[in-house]
Amino acid sequence: MSIYIEKIAQISIQSPLSDEWMRDPIYPTQRHCRFICPDFKQFLSPATSRRMGTLLKCALTSAFNCVKEENRTQLDGIFTGSGLGCIENTEKFLTSMLENNEQSLSPTNFIQSTHNTIGSQIAIAFQCHGYNITFSHRGLSFDSALMNALLKFKLNEIHSALVNASDEMSDAYFKLFDHTGYWKKSICTTDDFKHAISSGSFAGENSVSFLLTDKKAEHTLCEIGDIELFHTPSDKELIDRTTRFLSSYQLTLNDIDTVVLGHNGDVENDEEYNRISNLLVPHARKVIYKHIFGESFTMSAMGVYVGATCINQQHIPSHLLLQEGSTGHHKPTNILVVNHFKKIDYSITLLRSC
């Protein structure tokens, strides 16, 4: 069975709902970059907009832009990944609880604080009663949601799926994570991503929706093979399991022409990407994306988006290449998107031209 990415819609720190970053990326000018929001009025009713925080508005807008109105109720499943959930609503309720000594609290922020608010609000907007799930597992939150969607296709239980990855970074959480060394003390330059020498990254925000189907359509972006998740794998396990899953697509590691890597400017993080990409696919072109999208728990979704867009446009812009001049003449055909979170959890996703 083949599964395809039919459409992707993203809102992030790049121009919303567009692939403009391919030609004209916006580079970070701050340590903490917030969503560039589209004109929500075009997509959401004033009542909906009033009720919802930015993250939910972005998630609904990306979902609306991904699935045509006539197909929404027929969607077989909604799979969401969010590392922190609706953290701004969580913070508002928490702060108010602490300030008011647990008295006279309004439930609104609590209601919209749970991680599954995103997936269920999309289901409500779509009137979709199918499988609905939310994963919140650090850097593998999106990857888990994607894995679950592909699993349901393989079990022949679904024929279409919306996979959404949403994370916001509130001002307060930015400060908290600053104390844990998540962020660099200065504004990141692209050079920090290509030759990291210090720790930390810069904060981005993202809400990206993928429409997956088991039928190829006119504007299908690419085929999505499978995703393998790992936990503290040995090199042998990484190679063996990747080789095994590629073989089910009649591919070997040698067939991989491009690898999408999550370099985020943190020296330890980036060295691990260099190490495993050299271990698995030393010959492949190395593409990076977090230098323009920033870091979040679900930023790996942007890696899949970048890979799918490059396959679809049959072009890899030079600003995405880890090594200058490595562009080569061949077009991207078989891409692996590699993700790891602090050298603990790993995922490898196969994208193919179709």
Added chain:
Amino acid sequence: MAEKIVVTGYGIISSLGIGVDKTKEALLKEERFIGKVLHLQTEHTDIPCGEVKESDDELRRHLGINSDYIVTRTPLLAMTALKEALQTSGITDSTNTAFINGTTVGGMEKSELYYNEFFNGKHTEYITAHDCGAGTEQVGQLFGHFSFMTTISTACSSAANSIILGADLIKAGKVDAAIVGGTESLSKFHLNGFNSLMILEHEACRPFDKNNQGLNLGEGAAFLVIEKESNAKKRGAHILCELAGYANTCDAFHQTATSAESTGAYLAMSKALQNAGLKTSDIDYINAHGTGTEDNDIHESIALKKVFGENIPPFSSTKSYTGHTTSAAGAVESVISIIALLNNFMPANIGFSEPIDATGLKPITHTTKKQLNTIMTNSFGFGGNDSSCIFSKYQVS
């Protein structure tokens, strides 16, 4: 026909105590533990909860963990239940095994304590312990080298959905076995959240009773070891029961209210039956979601009527024993259901006296002996994330 998925291990901690035996004893004696909180530092001491009696330090000692090891209560509860689940299953090799945990509170119970100090750079270890996945990693790493691990957060159906994902992974041949379940500690955050929604009962709850005023929050964790039948047989494991069927659906109506037609709950139960290839008459007992809120109890009753018609199987809500253990509930109640199944009894819906006018359904009021072969357990969550699981006595293939 697809290979059976069997349960070979189970472990539980709740206000009823640590372990399957203590839980069984309480269920048989109709002893519930809902009362004043001892460990949770809240202003609302008048609100009764099903709090786990052991303090964090006592749980650490039970687990043989150093007192200076940084861990929040949610993963500590999980570790306690997981330890028992692994022991009962006798599983030692976790290489081709997934670990799937369900939680929503995550490290909130410490974040709410230290939040203001976090900004001064204090207790930063609990900043990184806040997110749901942080605890899962700590739990998983303590117990083995899993093929992979992940965390599901669909509020009160989180643990049920982790059971479902584990089963699907086994069905698809992705793993041979999965450790599935969920964990949740009490937190001021969600106690106040539910309180602000005005759905907390100030007495011990009586689900499905017309005069009941809401739910009691509880805490706990439970895990199951599920695997392919052939895998269990190969390693000579004792098979407890079968996971016969399951379904995950969405009400798609409102973040906290249920649709008038109870679409999500109806679909969860009927699709689970379909998935198991069973008729409604095959279900001997239902462990209802039965939170004690008017919204849930009326709508779950409506859905039960829609699915089972005039012949609704005997049912009860064991939240009357443990309180609502939220993200852990799906696993806590699966373990309770399996205990009931294996020991042929139906646990009481404690405190019930008068049925709700609109639906008139009466749950089991006393723990009753009955030959059970197949049981259903419901888990419905915020956002309309509704799931049902069906367990059957094991029959050798």
